[in-house]
Amino acid sequence: MAKGKKDKADKPKHRLLIYQRIGQRLRTVPFFLIISSLFLYGLGWLGNQGVLESSNTVLLNRLWEARGFVLLLTGASVLLYLFSILIARISFVQARQKALRVRAGLVSMDxxxxxxxxxxxxxxxxxxxxxxxxxxxxxxxxxxxxxxxxxxxxxxxxxxxxxxxxxxxxxxxxxxxxxxxxxxxxxxxxxxxxxEQKAQRALRRTGRNQGYMDPIERAQRLAQESRDRGY
Structure with missing residues (x-):
């Protein structure tokens, strides 16, 4: 129940547009590598099947012989393309109840x-x-x-x-x-x-400072303040 209240107090995530732009630029090269690799693989396969009639059969045969490298290049390009999409989508800033959460690329920090x-x-x-x-x-x-x-x-x-x-x-x-x-x-x-979160934090601290607290309450307050300072 407490966790639900805390989640409700957290504000929405705001996408970091600079990482969205970086992701867009990163995916250009792997996209063309994927297209080029598939084209070369297709040429090699058609040559190996005898579908293409070409005077340069040596080149087609070598393309087919190198299909392992071509497929490896395709796979690496696909991974890089997916990575560029990932960093664009997971990068955000969010005003959470406890701290300001920033995730830029793969690095998250409060x-x-x-x-x-x-x-x-x-x-x-x-x-x-x-x-x-x-x-x-x-x-x-x-x-x-x-x-x-x-x-x-x-x-x-x-x-x-x-x-x-x-x-x-x-x-x-x-x-x-x-x-x-x-x-x-x-x-x-x-x-x-x-x-707003800063103001709420100040109100919570003011509320904790008012009134009598027994030893257990004081210990809990000190532990919470220690965690707050840890960010």
């Missing part, structure tokens, strides 16, 4: 609301000016450069900053020190949800 100093709506182009981006980065940023996004200024990171920036894409971070950038479809809604 941020305590106590670490959040402020939130602000901004323009993506203001955080990452177009003229200062490399050509390959512009291709990723292009669909979102005019969009609004949410910036969260952090008091501290749960892990070392350099390590976090190696794990996540550069466009997950704002141009200020210790700031996260969330490019989502509805940045104002996400901003409201985060601030």
């Amino acid at each position: 941020f305590s609301y106590a670490r959040v100093t402020s939130t602000r709506i901004t323009n993506v182009g203001a955080e990452h000016p177009w003229d200062f981006q490399k050509a390959r980065d512009r291709a990723v940023l292009r669909p979102y450069s005019a969009m609004t996004a949410l910036v969260i200024d952090m008091r501290s990171w749960p892990i070392k900053e350099k390590q976090l920036k190696r794990l996540w894409h550069k466009y997950m971070f704002g141009n200020r020190e210790r700031s996260l950038l969330f490019i989502v479809a509805d940045a104002p809604k996400l901003n409201f949800e985060i601030n």
